[in-house]
Amino acid sequence: MAIPTASFFRSCDECPQEIECKVEGSLPEWLNGSYIRLGPGKWDLPGKDEFTMNHWLDGCAMLIKFRIEDGRAFFSSKFLRSSAYTKMMANGYPVYTEFGTRAYPDSSKGLVTRLFQRMVPSDLTDNDISNLYLLNKRLFVATESCNIWKIDPANITGVEKFNLDREVKVNLSCSHPLYSPSDNCFYNIGTSFLSGMKYTVYKVPATDFSKNPTAHPFLGVDKLAVIPSRWKVGFSYIHSFAMTENYIVIIEQPLVMSALRLATCTLNGKSMQQCLEWHADENVRFYVINKSTGDEQPLDKEYDADPFFFFHVINAYEQDDQVVIDLVAYDDAKVLEKYHIPFLRRNQFGDYCQPAIRRYVIPLAARFTKGVPMNPLVNIPDCSASAKVGKGVIKLYPEQISAPGFELPTINSSFACHEHRYVYGSGTFDDGFFKRSAVKMDLKEQEIQLWRPSDTGFPGEAVFVAKPDSKEEDDGILLSVVLEADEAEDNFLAILEAPTMTELARIIVPKAAADIPPTIHGLFIPNIKEIIV
Secondary structure, eight states: OOOOOGGGGSOOOOEEEEEEEEEEEOOOTTOOEEEEEEEEOOOBOOSTTOOBOSBGGGSOEEEEEEEEETTEEEEEEEEOOOHHHHHHHHHSSOSSOOSSSOOOOOTTSOHHHHHTOOOOGGGSOOOOOSEEEEETTEEEEEOSSSEEEEEETTTTEEEEEEEHHHHTSOSEEOSOOEEETTTTEEEEEEEEOBTBSEEEEEEEEOOOTTTOTTOOTTTTOEEEEEEEOSSTTEEEOOSOOEEOSSEEEEEEOSEEEEHHHHHHHHHHTOOSGGGEEEOTTSOEEEEEEETTTOOBOSOSSEEEESOOEEEEEEEEEEOSSEEEEEEEEESSSGGGGGGBHHHHHTTOOOSSSOOEEEEEEEEOGGGEETTEEOSSSOOOTTOOOEEEEETTEEEEEOEEOSOSOOEEEEOOGGGTTSOOOEEEEEOTTOOSTTTTOEEEEETTTTEEEEEOOOSSEEEOOOEEEEOTTOOSTTOEEEEEEEEESSTTSOEEEEEEETTTTEEEEEEEEOTTTOOOOOOOEEEEESOGGGSOO
């Protein structure tokens, strides 16, 4: 029987002053630092009309922080004081277009401005709920708009907003940039629609702060490649992408944002979700771009796969002139419907459209001789993924790696762009094989380990933290925030031993003292003093 989870989607109060938390068990002596997480935390807005946002992803961005120091633990939380948040609190409704909720007139603007308000990139929301990441020693939070916030990790406060439309010349930007050790650069994918439908791969060189301690975080940003969208009046929704040592892979899924709807959504009272269209009869397309030259693969064929929807690429690497991509895929985009607040607050989280890990293998041009493919075209040991050559296309067929119900994947970040053995994740709120679990998957031995805290506890994303001087890929711990559906039980941060998936300790956050929303992503920072504010 499904456990009621409606209480997880009540609006939260922030806890700006640190509280000390009880620690049960033994924290590793080496574990010192700050674990910061991000997600939506308030859906009910103050005001006489009692306005409630429509979708989970519309909630006001909240940062939570666990500070661990010498065996003691402290908790705090704050809402991001974005322009979107400030306007919501002042008006009692959103004035920027959110994912599932339309924008309403801003009472602080004049009548003429409100009547003729139109969509431009700077008018997109800065309610950055999707991800947090480090770039050039700065901590940023982001969503899929062009507006990101720099965060002071000491007090989890937003200190400066950056507009990537001005910094990079892209109208939208993926919220999962990736760091490339091979060339010491950060890479990301931007989307443009005001100057034509296209995707831009841009890179930011890592700054030598010993020579330039006050350097702008986007100093030296450069466009590597521009790829036109295959749709003349729309573009694909991109939350993450794949990267190897030598290649960037844009995965163009058939969830398409209508540029016309987006450009007029404020005028027409439409949400971002209402600008999206699922093209069930169109394939996924993979664009493989050389990081050194910016060129696509020199083939006269497209890389395609049967339609699927995805949020998260797990990792990618190269092997024998092939690119191996592991990702978490859904059969379609109906998952977005599951997270409407009215459904969640009625415990109507559907069991349909559950995600699972798939592996796609892309044969590079080197596996063709004068246009003739090697046989087999895909040849990865112990992998059933395949590819077939057709007229103008190389069709990719995946290996299904996991059962349904697995999301929020993580790996040991030291293995990014290289072959990995272990993937960690969460059963989220789905009622399936992985329900109420933190998950470890051994891809080599095809083994699964689950950790379930209780019949009513729901572990979230499991973030891997390597042990100092670790030698093995799984030599470290996992951090997973557990939300308790039982009102009599408190929420907590679980610290798990990664090799065995056994609990080492838990940091208790009393419900009477602080709220914790279902956060999306987190980041462990050993020494926040190294972060530039």
